[in-house]
Amino acid sequence: MTELILDSPRARGLFVLTAHPEGCRVLSERMLARAERAFEKPLASAQGKTALVLGSTSFGYGSSTAIALRKAGFDAIVGVGFETAPAFRGEKLAMSSPGWYLTHALHQADDAYRTYLADAFAPATRDRVIEDLKREGRSIDLVVYSVAAPRRTHLGEEWNSSLLVVGDPLEVVGLNFKSGQLEDLTVPAADPLAVEHTRRVMGGDDLEMWVSALLHSGLAAEGMTVTALSYIGPDLEPLRRMYWDGALGDAKKHIDATTAALNTRLAERVGGKAMTVMNPAVVTAASVAIPAMLRYMSDYLGCDDAGKGEYADPLQVGIDFTGALYGEGEPWRELLDDAGRLRLDGRELRAELQDTIAALWREGKPGEPPALTRTGLERFKREHAMLYGWQVEGVDYGSPYLVDPELAEPQRVVNLIE
Numbered sequence: 001m002t003e004l005i006l007d008s009p010r011a012r013g014l015f016v017l018t019a020h021p022e023g024c025r026v027l028s029e030r031m032l033a034r035a036e037r038a039f040e041k042p043l044a045s046a047q048g049k050t051a052l053v054l055g056s057t058s059f060g061y062g063s064s065t066a067i068a069l070r071k072a073g074f075d076a077i078v079g080v081g082f083e084t085a086p087a088f089r090g091e092k093l094a095m096s097s098p099g100w101y102l103t104h105a106l107h108q109a110d111d112a113y114r115t116y117l118a119d120a121f122a123p124a125t126r127d128r129v130i131e132d133l134k135r136e137g138r139s140i141d142l143v144v145y146s147v148a149a150p151r152r153t154h155l156g157e158e159w160n161s162s163l164l165v166v167g168d169p170l171e172v173v174g175l176n177f178k179s180g181q182l183e184d185l186t187v188p189a190a191d192p193l194a195v196e197h198t199r200r201v202m203g204g205d206d207l208e209m210w211v212s213a214l215l216h217s218g219l220a221a222e223g224m225t226v227t228a229l230s231y232i233g234p235d236l237e238p239l240r241r242m243y244w245d246g247a248l249g250d251a252k253k254h255i256d257a258t259t260a261a262l263n264t265r266l267a268e269r270v271g272g273k274a275m276t277v278m279n280p281a282v283v284t285a286a287s288v289a290i291p292a293m294l295r296y297m298s299d300y301l302g303c304d305d306a307g308k309g310e311y312a313d314p315l316q317v318g319i320d321f322t323g324a325l326y327g328e329g330e331p332w333r334e335l336l337d338d339a340g341r342l343r344l345d346g347r348e349l350r351a352e353l354q355d356t357i358a359a360l361w362r363e364g365k366p367g368e369p370p371a372l373t374r375t376g377l378e379r380f381k382r383e384h385a386m387l388y389g390w391q392v393e394g395v396d397y398g399s400p401y402l403v404d405p406e407l408a409e410p411q412r413v414v415n416l417i418e
Contacts, residue, residue: 003400004093009390014177014288016388017095022401023389024101027059031315032109035071038319042073046326050076050138050221052129054120054210055146057081057099059387060284061229062146063106064318069142070112072322076138079103079115080125082149084417086404093403098388104405107412117407118416121152121206125416130217132414139221140214142325145207145228148286152201161201163290164190165246172238173364174291175298180377182369185291190247202251204228204258211262215269225325226262226274228255232345233281234354236361238292252276260340276341277321280348282314283383294380295364295373299357300348301383302376309353313383320344 010018051069055062056079066077083103086096106113118125133140151160170187190198207228214220230252233243243249259274266272281300287293304311312320321344324332335343347353360370369377385391407413 001402001406002088002404004403005398005400006093006403007397009385009388010094015285016390018093018388019096019098019101020389020392020395020397020401021096021101021403021405022399023386023392023395024059024098025105026392026395027386027389028102028105029109031064031067032071032106034315035067035319038068039072039322043322043326044073044328046073046322048073048075049141050074050078051142051144052140052210052214053077053079053144053146054207055081055144055148056115057083057103057117058285059098059102060146060282060314061279061317062144063102064314065144065146065229065321066113066318067106067315068318068322070110072326074142075112077113078129078133078140079113080118080120080129081115082119082417083117085407096403100407101389101405103413104407104411107407111412114412114414115407116414116416118414120147121149121154122416126210126213128414128416130213130219133219134217139219139224141221141224143207143211143214143224143226145210145226147206149201152206154200154205159197159200161198161251162190162194162247163242164188164194165241166190166195166250170238170241170292172292173295173361173366175295175369175373175377177288177294177381180369180374181367182295182364182373183366187242187291195247195250198247199251199254202248203254207255208258208262211266211274215265220266220270220272222270222272224266224270224272226259226266226272227321227325227342228259228274228276229279230255230276231281232278234349234357236296236354236358238361239296242290242292256339256341263340275336278337278341278343278345279317280312280345282312282317283380283387285384285387288384295361296357298369298373298376298380299360300353300376301379302372302374303353303356305375305379306372308356309350310347312347317344
């Protein structure tokens with residue numbers, strides 16, 4: 001194991017290659033403390049349950065939901081995420097993921113976590129998880145599907161997802177992450193094959209196979225709940241075309257159809273339910289590179305700072321999710337929309353916030369952005385850096401830290417990638 005001083009991240013274009021281990025550890029501890037404060041007493045309906053969280057290892061919806069579920073009283077969290085060990089070029093750290101350090105921190109803090117570092121799409125991953133659950137005699141009460149990936153391989157075929165629009169190309173005034181300037185951008189249109197590829201990667205096929213495997217193996221607990229974390233967003237036209245009406249939206253609509261079909265199956269087989277969960281937008285590593293989303297998130301954060309809206313970070317979303325599903329009186333029932341989706345995006349869709357953002361988009365022309373957008377972009381950059389453990393308050397970036405902590409069987413981690 002190696003200790004190094006890391007005072008700045010390595011990056012390639014917009015993508016950060018090296019996370020900071022201490023920054024990630026501190027963030028993880030603060031998330032755990034926040035979740036514990038949110039659930040001072042365990043929720044009766046959550047106690048003793050086991051969750052399977054697919055997509056559990058990055059700072060986002062999956063890990064935040066896992067943390068909230070555990071603090072609310074879940075007995076065990078079984079996670080699956082694709083993370084590789086820190087890599088070196090000579091004596092220099094060449095690449096490391098925040099998910100490696102986040103997973104290490106959670107496992108150090110609590111022995112209720114077991115994580116599989118693996119491709120969630122791979123049949124071998126499902127087989128191993130099922131085999132281990134059978135051996136332990138542990139069934140699954142809740143499935144959280146939070147998998148986002150650029151590609152998927154199944155039965156020897158590989159599909160690649162795309163962030164393209166459907167119909168005519170989208171002409172949009174986007175926000176440049178590096179320069180901070182608004183600029184004209186064109187988002188190409190997807191052909192039918194690209195749309196299908198995106199559906200194959202980001203749609204509901206894999207979720208259906210996981211749930212079928214649990215049902216077939218007898219590991220779906222009575223009343224098992226299946227949730228697929230998704231996003232629909234506001235009616236702002238450029239954002240709507242990038243997501244709900246774009247290639248990605250086609251995949252998300254497929255997830256909607258999948259959860260509806262699974263809802264019927266689960267009700268018949270184990271008295272359970274399935275639903276899509278529409279989460280609010282949050283700062284993610286991917287949103288840096290999405291033209292409409294970067295500007296939208298900067299406006300959102302700027303409005304939040306100005307008191308014109310309320311931003312919920314991923315942990316707050318996880319806390320809201322847990323409270324909705326397991327709070328007294330089944331609050332989730334009051335949060336379903338007409339399509340049976342659980343709506344946790346109420347803060348984001350409030351009229352005052354969306355009216356202000358729409359006005360910013362009408363005002364914005366290529367060049368210097370409005371003041372709210374500038375303020376929001378600076379906050380976005382801080383939030384984005386923290387996803388990798390950088391710019392975390394209280395961390396001494398001039399001190400050496402362990403950059404390659406072990407994640408293996410002694411840490412209750414099964415590495416299927418090596």
